[in-house]
Amino acid sequence: MVWNQYRRIDAGAISVEELDMSIEITSAENAGTEFDVSIWNLTESTWRGVSEGDECRVVLGWEDGDRKSVVHGEVKKKSKTPDKTDTRFRLKGVDTTDESVKRSFSRTFSGKRPDQIAHAIAGQIGLTTGEIEPVVNGRIDDNWVVTSDRPARYWLDELVREAEARSEYAWEWFVDTGKFYFVQKDGRKEDTIVLSYENTLLSIGEASGSTDAEEPGLDFTAMCEPLLRRGGAVIVDTDDYSGAYKLTEYTYRSDTTTGEHEVSGHLAPLGVNYRVESS
Secondary structure (H helix, E strand, C coil), rough: CCCCCEEEEEEECCEECCCCCEEEEEEEECCCEEEEEEEECCHHHCCCCCCCEEEEEEEECCCCCEEEEEEEEEEEEEEEEEEECCCEEEHHHHHHHHHHCCCCEEEEEEECHHHHHHHHHHCCCCCCEEEECCCCCCCCCEEEEEECCCCHHHHHHHHHHHHHCCEEEEEEEECCCCCCEEEEEECCCCCCCCECCCCEEEEECCCCCCCCCCCCCCEEEEEECCCCCCCEEEEECCCCCCEECCCCCCCEEEECCCCCEEEEEEEEEEECCCCCCCC
C-alpha cells in the first residue's frame, strides 16, 4: 500500500493544501508547542489574508489514513523573503492551549478531590471542560493551596500526582480541541499509539546522555503519527524494547520538497499500571 502524505495549513482567511510547504512543530513540557511554517507560490492577495494574531491550525496525516490538527495556535510573526526565483512566505507562532495553562492565580480549596480542583482551575484559566473523571475516595483532607508564583500547568501536574497517590492507575490532564480533560490513563479513553517496526516506527533506542542515576527513556523516529499527544500513552513493541511509555516531547517535520513526513520524540516510562482496551 502506498501512503500518500497529507498536510494543510489554515491561517486567518487562507487555507493551503496543494502548494509546496515545509512544516516544523516542536512540543516540550517546559517550552510549550511552537510551529514554523513556510509556504511557496502564494499570491500576494492570498498572503494578505493572514495577519499576526490570527488563528493558525496545522493538519497532518495521510490521505487514506489518520489525519488530525496537530497544533491550534496563534500567528506571532509573518514574513516573506526571496528564495531563488520564488518567494518564501513564513508563519511562526505558538499553541494557544500552552498560553492558557501558563496563566497564574491564587486560591485555596478545602475538602475537595483532585478532579474537583482541576475542574475549578480549568474554569479559572478560561478552558471549557470535556470529561472530568472523579477520583474515587480521593478527598484531600487538608487545605490545597494554589499560589500565583506558579503557572496553572504546575498545579494541574500536582493534581495528577495527588490522584495517582490515591489510586492504582496513572492519571493525566490534557486539552484537546479546546476542551480540558482530567481522566485515568488506563487505556480506555484514548487512541493508544503502538510504535512497532510492523507499522510506522523507523528507529528507537536509549535516550542519549541517560544514565542509571537518571530516569530512563527512549528516543524514536517514526513516520507521521498525527494522533500523538504530549503526555499521551505510547506502547512500544519491538524485540529490544517493549511496554507503556509517556510521550514527553516531540517534533513533527513535513516537507513537500524533500518528502520528509516524520515525527521524532522522547518517551519516558509510564511507571504505573496501564492496560489497552481490546477492540
